[in-house]
Amino acid sequence: MAKKPMACTDHYADVVKVLTSRGLLLGAYDAAGKANLMTIGWGALGEVWGKPVWIVLVRPSRYTYKCIEAHGCFTVNVPSAALAEACDVCGSQSGRTVDKFAACRLTAERAATVEAPVVVECPIVYECKVVHANDVVPERLAPEIVDGAYAGGDFHRVYWGEILDARAEPQAAKLL
Numbered sequence: 001m002a003k004k005p006m007a008c009t010d011h012y013a014d015v016v017k018v019l020t021s022r023g024l025l026l027g028a029y030d031a032a033g034k035a036n037l038m039t040i041g042w043g044a045l046g047e048v049w050g051k052p053v054w055i056v057l058v059r060p061s062r063y064t065y066k067c068i069e070a071h072g073c074f075t076v077n078v079p080s081a082a083l084a085e086a087c088d089v090c091g092s093q094s095g096r097t098v099d100k101f102a103a104c105r106l107t108a109e110r111a112a113t114v115e116a117p118v119v120v121e122c123p124i125v126y127e128c129k130v131v132h133a134n135d136v137v138p139e140r141l142a143p144e145i146v147d148g149a150y151a152g153g154d155f156h157r158v159y160w161g162e163i164l165d166a167r168a169e170p171q172a173a174k175l176l
């Protein structure tokens, strides 16, 4: 169904619920222009520097890291309950070896405002331009978090994505 422009804060509680349960789908193109998806479970939607932002955390080992570095932008796609299996696939397979759009039978469409793919089947999508990136600094992080989340190193890069466009299907709330 066609999506319509929405305020970045619309559906906020539902979107956070999906983020912390099945996960959201982060979309980006690799350097060659192949669309990739990665499930994210950590992130924040809010306002910084007077701009609406999605803050996402991506480990350097992810193919997605290379994709975001290549184009400086990404999309955040909110999957419906029917797409739970796609979240599992996109959270366990790498775009280095798998075309996840094809594997999950999802449709990639170029975003309207940035060089990144949106997932046509997702009822809510955000288009984001990276305006800041910083690496998690182990020495400045609580030791219990370092021990719990970074036993293998691979400290996240934190991407601050200004939301340039946010759209939702009229029935989005019922589909999440």
Ligand SMILES: Cc1cc2nc3c(=O)[nH]c(=O)nc-3n(C[C@H](O)[C@H](O)[C@H](O)COP(=O)(O)O)c2cc1C
Residues within 6 Å of the ligand: 021, 022, 023, 036, 037, 038, 039, 040, 041, 042, 043, 057, 058, 059, 061, 062, 063, 064, 065, 087, 088, 090, 091, 092, 093, 094, 095, 096
């Ligand atoms: C529910 C869930 C949430 C996840 N959240 C994140 C995250 O926030 N950041 C991250 O770097 N990896 C996260 N992952 C792991 C990546 O999705 C996974 O390693 C994926 O295969 C990477 O794909 P890529 O190599 O194509 O980028 C998560 C996985 C799952 C299942």
